[in-house]
């Protein structure tokens with residue numbers, strides 16, 4: 157498809173916009189998109205991510221990633237499907253294709269680790285984990301002290317407690 | 330019922346409005362592009378029911394609205410252009426004052442939006458956060474400890490938050506400084522672009538400043554950053570206004586604009602927005618005695634589809650331009 161604005165270059169940017177009371181889609185080349193003020197990746201919440209995704213992963217890159225064999229167990233998407241549709245399939249896709257997506261995330265956000273709000277359910281899990289950890293840490297410190305003080309009876313007792321806590325943690329995972 | 334923009338708010342000489350949007354998805358459903366209409370409606374109703382009795386919101390399936398009503402919502406930035414482009418399986422939760430709107434099954438299951446008049450990022454975020462928690466008490470979100478809230482587009486990962494303010498920058502536009510300002514703010518992780526019309530020649534000198542990045546930055550840091558830059562732009566606009574305030578040319582442009590708006594019989598969107606921008610500037614500088622509320626209201630309500638929705642039928646462009654001029658004469 158040719159760019160609607162210059163009628164010369166291939167249109168690579170597809171933007172929905174409102175003109176005279178109607179929603180329309182503009183198909184632009186990257187130069188025209190830029191000169192019309194659509195150069196930012198984030199014109200709004202929904203920007204032209206699909207275009208970016210397909211330029212980031214070309215066919216050779218996809219083939220070398222084994223993009224068509226691995227599939228998300230939950231929604232059935234392959235990585236090729238994601239690139240073709242420009243959309244992630246489901247929450248589990250992020251887990252399945254984490255390594256493949258990481259370079260892209262780094263380029264988009266500059267960072268790859270979330271800081272900020274945590275949903276209720278996760279907040280509780282995070283708190284529990286934290287208290288479990290701190291309990292373990294206290295016990296380990298006490299164990300060190302007991303060993304130093306050559307109080308072996310207490311040390312044995314503490315060691316059992318630590319083992320118990322650690323194995324609980326494992327069965328949780 | 331007063332709409333959100335009837336209020337005034339902080340820094341209202343320059344900041345028209347503040348908006349916070351949060352993207353959220355339910356853990357147990359694939360993202361909207363992988364859902365059929367039936368499942369989408371199921372998701373929509375789950376969210377509606379989660380807020381039942383908590384927030385006063387009206388639930389509307391988009392397919393029950395006319396095209397003009399839908400596009401009008403987009404023109405007034407209550408819903409996105411993307412949301413307006415298709416009605417299938419999409420629904421909207423909205424408060425009567427239009428301050429709160431929740432787009433259901435747009436590019437995410439939930440796109441929650443809160444609008445405030447003037448500069449009020451904190452207030453807008455607190456309200457969005459409260460509604461977000463209320464939904465989350467009933468429904469489990471798709472979330473990952475490393476990547477944060479999981480979204481259909483990886484660009485919204487992390488906080489899933491877009492914060493933005495709409496600024497009226499006639500003096501900086503007149504001085505031709507917006508392009509360089511836009512490139513400066515983009516280095517600071519923000520975007521500055523026209524809020525109405527095309528990017529390079531925005532209507533009415535209205536610009537939207539918003540945060541770009543949502544992963545690796547907390548809500549508070551993103552909001553603080555946006556607020557700092559918005560206040561800096563406002564300060565620059567004020568000093569640019571101060572410089573041109575005493576010029577006869579400026580005064581002439583303001584009074585001419587006012588004169589035309591008060592007597593024109595035909596007004597296109599573009600002409601109207603250009604002139605009302607000057608009138609707004611004149612009102613803020615004290616040259617004209619026109620209520621800022623009236624101006625803000627006209628600025629958001631005289632877009633094409635909004636006029637169609639207001640008169641209740643689809644007008645031709647010529648009819649619309651006549652209707653617009655009638656409304657403007659009536660209100661000024």
Ligand SMILES: [Zn+2]
Pocket residue numbers: 159160161162163164165184185186187188189
């Ligand atoms: Zn072009």
Ligand SMILES: [Zn+2]
Pocket residue numbers: 228229230231232233245246247248249250
């Ligand atoms: Zn999946």
